[in-house]
Amino acid sequence: MDFRLETFLPYRLNQAAELVSQRFAAQYRTRYRMTRPEWRALAALGSYGRMTATEIGANSSMHKTKVSRAVRALEEKHWLKRSEDAADRRIEHLDLTPAGRRIYGEMIALAHEYEQELARLLDASGLEQLQAGLATIEATLAVQPARRGPSD
């Protein structure tokens, strides 16, 4: 019976992810009324330029319905516009509008600030160890998909 949830890796990782994410999420949530899927889609489009919804999903690991809803939300905020593809009418190309690019610019400034704050808080060694560990996980586990359930 020597089990403690607090030291179980899946639990610990989720806790850490929440701790680190929330302070940043609070920024885009309150400043721009943006949800996390919207922020991810905005970030993808901002850093890579024109993409399709499917590409956004692949880049930021979001389910296609999440992407669909995020794209609609960004469109309603007039931060993104859709264009049809000349050759394949199933596809929609997505581009940030000038307003969208402005928000993106402000957001990445906040992101950089936050990264610096984290670097200050978690001194260099903690941060490096964390990044190294995360790299290992990504490299090792990213292969096999494993099915998803209601966020549990």
Add this chain to the structure above:
Amino acid sequence: MDFRLETFLPYRLNQAAELVSQRFAAQYRTRYRMTRPEWRALAALGSYGRMTATEIGANSSMHKTKVSRAVRALEEKHWLKRSEDAADRRIEHLDLTPAGRRIYGEMIALAHEYEQELARLLDASGLEQLQAGLATIEATLAVQPARRGPSD
């Protein structure tokens, strides 16, 4: 414009947490029809014995409504029973039933297996670095609560 979501710590941590969590969550989801909050509550009660709902929430970082629902679900599965407190009638003491303890035992066996599998996959150094990094985050950020939003 040198921003990439894929290297942004909040995003990376969330990805890693999902990768690591899902394979384990698949176990209790399919074997016992248990959700994550239920698993956490079961784990807390299994390892610490009698607790109140508030204590479970504090121990496993769950919102009190989540705990309330998880407790009800476990109760409906007959894995847990409530008892009133002699002195304070607001409080409910929660204990696992024999059936609950049996499930708990099976679950921690699975948890240990999974930890070993992870240790194999992520060789020793990756795992150690990760644990060290997580410890730093917990120690540093666990202090200030930061408000929560709809899971974003």
Add this chain to the structure above:
DNA sequence: GTCAGGTGGTTACAGATGTAACTGTCCATT
């Protein structure tokens, strides 16, 4: 004693999410 404020726990409601089914389109085979 009583009353105000705080606490343990539940619930109504609205927002978010995944699954599955669907629409429209493409393309390879016939």
Add this chain to the structure above:
DNA sequence: AATGGACAGTTACATCTGTAACCACCTGAC
């Protein structure tokens, strides 16, 4: 041409989640 997958994206539905309001109860100040 016609047709049977396969693919991009949307939507209906059920489930999950947090917020806020709530109930019952406790406690300390008066």
